[in-house]
Amino acid sequence: MIRTSLPVKKALKPRRCRSCGNPYVPISSMAKACSVPCALDLVRQANARKEARAKREERAATRVAKEKLKSRADYLREAQTAVNAYVRLRDANEPCISCDRPATWGGQWHASHYRSVGSNPGWRFNVLNIHRACSICNAWKSGNLTEYRPRLITKIGLERVELLEQESPVRKYDIEYLKRLKKVMNKKARRLERRIEQRKEAA
Known part of the structure; x- marks a missing residue:
């Protein structure tokens, strides 16, 4: 039997925005934020975490280097x-x-x-x-x-x-x-x- 119409796409379930915490209906399964400002905020948070992790790793490496010189x-x-x-x-x-x-x-x-x-x-x-x-x-x-x-x-x-x-x-x-x-x-x-x-x- 030949289909004459495209399958109906199911609506995604509502979820909470990872930035502001408000409920929203995502436009795709990959969406994590309810709006562009919230998406940008998530990017800033991720960058801040990466920067903090890099600083921790740098401090740890410095401590190790100092220990070797003691x-x-x-x-x-x-x-x-x-x-x-x-x-x-x-x-x-x-x-x-x-x-x-x-x-x-x-x-x-x-x-x-x-x-x-x-x-x-x-x-x-x-x-x-x-x-x-x-x-x-x-x-x-x-x-x-x-x-x-x-x-x-x-x-x-x-x-x-x-x-x-x-x-x-x-x-x-x-x-x-x-x-x-x-x-x-x-x-x-x-x-x-x-x-x-x-x-x-x-x-």
């Missing part, structure tokens, strides 16, 4: 910075470990080592050996150890202080260890920051 000393500094930041947050409500300056003192706060890093590298990252101190004691008075020790005994106990005063263990910090340490301490610092913010909100 020395062990760079990783050592980064790990120490992370540990120090955690200590300052941990002791945020405590006075200077070496003097009577209160936690509310408006100057700069440091993370002060009781046993110095140079002579006791094995205690470098031990958080019992590092405490929040004012910049005056730490930077200008070399830690002000005469006052540091009795306050440290009060804080952590004589047994632990005497342990720190023994010769530090020999440690060789490899790069993988330093990376893990930095990651762990940054995570702990973020947790402390959240707790501090929650206390402030509850006060």
